[in-house]
Amino acid sequence: MNDITMRDSMDLMEAGAVFNVDVAAVKTEADGVVSLELKSSYGQSLPGWTPGAHIDVILPNALVRQYSLCGDPQNPEAWRIGVLREPASRGGSSCIHEDVRVGDRLQVTTPRNNFALVDAERYLFIAGGIGITPILPMIRQAADGGKPWTLLYGGRTRNSMAFLDEISTCRGGEVHVMPQDEFGLLDLPRFLGAPRTDTAVYCCGPGPLIDAVEENCRAWRAGALHRERFAPSVKPRLETGAFEVELARSGQRLTVPPHTSLLSVLENAGHKITNSCRAGICGTCLVKVLAGTPQHNDDVLSDADRESGAVMLVCVSRSESELLVLDL
Amino acid sequence: MVDVRNVRGGDGLVGISDEVDEILDSVVESTRQATEAFFETYDKNPDPRVLAAWLEPRAWREIDYVFLLNEQIRRYGMGFSRTHITLLAKQSFQEAEHYEAVGKAIESLGGTVPVSVPEEARPWSEFLWDCLERHPLAAIAAWNVSETSASGSFEPTFRAGERHQFDEVVRVYRQIEIDEKFHVGLGRQILSSYARTDHDREEILRAMRGMRDIAWKTFTPESVAQRRRA
Numbered sequence: 001m002n003d004i005t006m007r008d009s010m011d012l013m014e015a016g017a018v019f020n021v022d023v024a025a026v027k028t029e030a031d032g033v034v035s036l037e038l039k040s041s042y043g044q045s046l047p048g049w050t051p052g053a054h055i056d057v058i059l060p061n062a063l064v065r066q067y068s069l070c071g072d073p074q075n076p077e078a079w080r081i082g083v084l085r086e087p088a089s090r091g092g093s094s095c096i097h098e099d100v101r102v103g104d105r106l107q108v109t110t111p112r113n114n115f116a117l118v119d120a121e122r123y124l125f126i127a128g129g130i131g132i133t134p135i136l137p138m139i140r141q142a143a144d145g146g147k148p149w150t151l152l153y154g155g156r157t158r159n160s161m162a163f164l165d166e167i168s169t170c171r172g173g174e175v176h177v178m179p180q181d182e183f184g185l186l187d188l189p190r191f192l193g194a195p196r197t198d199t200a201v202y203c204c205g206p207g208p209l210i211d212a213v214e215e216n217c218r219a220w221r222a223g224a225l226h227r228e229r230f231a232p233s234v235k236p237r238l239e240t241g242a243f244e245v246e247l248a249r250s251g252q253r254l255t256v257p258p259h260t261s262l263l264s265v266l267e268n269a270g271h272k273i274t275n276s277c278r279a280g281i282c283g284t285c286l287v288k289v290l291a292g293t294p295q296h297n298d299d300v301l302s303d304a305d306r307e308s309g310a311v312m313l314v315c316v317s318r319s320e321s322e323l324l325v326l327d328l
Numbered sequence: 329m330v331d332v333r334n335v336r337g338g339d340g341l342v343g344i345s346d347e348v349d350e351i352l353d354s355v356v357e358s359t360r361q362a363t364e365a366f367f368e369t370y371d372k373n374p375d376p377r378v379l380a381a382w383l384e385p386r387a388w389r390e391i392d393y394v395f396l397l398n399e400q401i402r403r404y405g406m407g408f409s410r411t412h413i414t415l416l417a418k419q420s421f422q423e424a425e426h427y428e429a430v431g432k433a434i435e436s437l438g439g440t441v442p443v444s445v446p447e448e449a450r451p452w453s454e455f456l457w458d459c460l461e462r463h464p465l466a467a468i469a470a471w472n473v474s475e476t477s478a479s480g481s482f483e484p485t486f487r488a489g490e491r492h493q494f495d496e497v498v499r500v501y502r503q504i505e506i507d508e509k510f511h512v513g514l515g516r517q518i519l520s521s522y523a524r525t526d527h528d529r530e531e532i533l534r535a536m537r538g539m540r541d542i543a544w545k546t547f548t549p550e551s552v553a554q555r556r557r558a
Binding site for chain 2: 274275276277279281282283284286299300301302305311
């Protein structure tokens with residue numbers, strides 16, 4: 001397959017499609033913050049993206065986490081994500097900080113953007129901590145477009161605030177770096193007290209910051225404020241014995257309840273899976289596993305196949321991880 | 329990737345598993361050769377009624393399996409686990425589906441679906457039922473060989489189906505090919521789970537050897553010619 005075809009195939013991927021990337025670089029950006037540079041595992045150009053986009057990263061421990069892309073959208077060869085080590089990590093950020101190394105292969109989805117930069121005459125960017133990651137490429141786009149912009153950037157301490165050097169190289173803007181230990185909480189009334197009709201406000205950070213920005217934007221025109229909370233949305237806890245599957249070719253997510261087979265869930269969702277015994281004997285419902293750890297309950301897979309974790313019989317087998325990604 | 333001969337179960341076939349596999353390999357090859365020979369003949373005179381005649385003893389096998397499996401459960405089922413009873417009953421149901429599907433294919437070719445044992449299938453049927461009388465595992469061993477034999481017929485049938493466009497027959501046997509993996513795997517699991525004595529193993533081998541010498545014969549062109557003369 002030549003490069004052009006490969007590039008086209010990446011560009012034509014459906015939103016949410018899963019593919020492999022390799023970790024090309026790991027860099028400490030601040031106290032508790034690392035960035036990962038990701039490149040296609042097959043030398044292809046990566047799918048395009050716009051500032052504000054995020055990807056799902058399927059971690060080696062099968063957890064799935066969302067990270068904003070914070071590199072250069074004009075660079076199709078590499079993506080960059082920034083990851084804060086959360087003190088109360090449930091296995092996502094700690095896995096990246098402790099286990100992910102240069103050369104490791106990760107699975108990611110194509111970018112999605114729920115926080116796109118709208119056209120405006122000027123921009124006010126407000127970032128709290130790791131919330132700088134989606135804001136950084138927005139600043140570059142505004143600067144490259146010759147639009148006036150202001151950044152209000154808060155963090156616990158200056159050393160904990162990532163990408164300060166890069167921000168300082170962006171042209172045409174006004175940067176206010178305000179670590180809390182030096183300046184206290186961000187002085188939002190100073191920046192938001194006088195509503196402007198020509199300004200789009202973009203905010204990303206912890207919930208209390210966003211709540212405060214929303215409060216201070218009450219007098220602004222509707223639609224002026226765009227925000228993204230980087231704290232993960234709270235998912236309803238799965239029942240004991242339940243697990244989720246993601247179908248890599250479509251990105252569809254399904255929940256498998258405790259007493260229902262994965263095969264039945266797939267069939268009920270409209271997927272035709274060859275099968276006969278539904279008892280783990282015939283092997284005809286074999287499916288490739290791309291991520292996660294299957295719990296093998298069949299009677300026919302070889303020990304090597306079981307240990308590889310690369311295939312499973314969906315009629316009887318389940319999951320030891322909270323998520324399985326299947327080649328369907 | 330998945331080989332149903334490796335299905336997990338007990339160790340009841342330890343010591344005879346090599347011969348069991350040799351028997352299975354042998355009957356697959358005999359059936360493949362018989363099927364190739366049938367379609368070489370059929371290529372010269374592709375008369376759908378000939379194909380129907382070739383399928384008729386196959387249809388009988390399907391319904392005879394239903395009778396046999398149900399009797400196997402009735403007579404010996406309480407010696408098996410509940411799961412194995414359920415799976416034998418499921419196999420029986422699938423065999424009934426196959427009888428219906430093969431029957432429709434036969435009728436679409438202008439043939440008649442057998443409602444009693446065809447003469448050329450009589451040795452096969454009588455041997456199977458004799459095994460059931462002899463030992464709780466013997467009939468399972470015999471139909472395990474018989475079911476396995478069919479796998480030698482699939483590819484020659486599918487290739488001939490492309491040449492002669494008998495798509496419905498191919499469609500039916502594509503499904504049977506899938507179900508057969510279940511039936512063969514189940515048979516092997518039951519044999520290895522419940523064979524405990526040398527006598528058990530002797531009866532298993534006797535049944536398998538006997539069926540090895542019978543199962544492929546109704547696939548030959550000579551068998552079809554015999555049927556059409558009758």
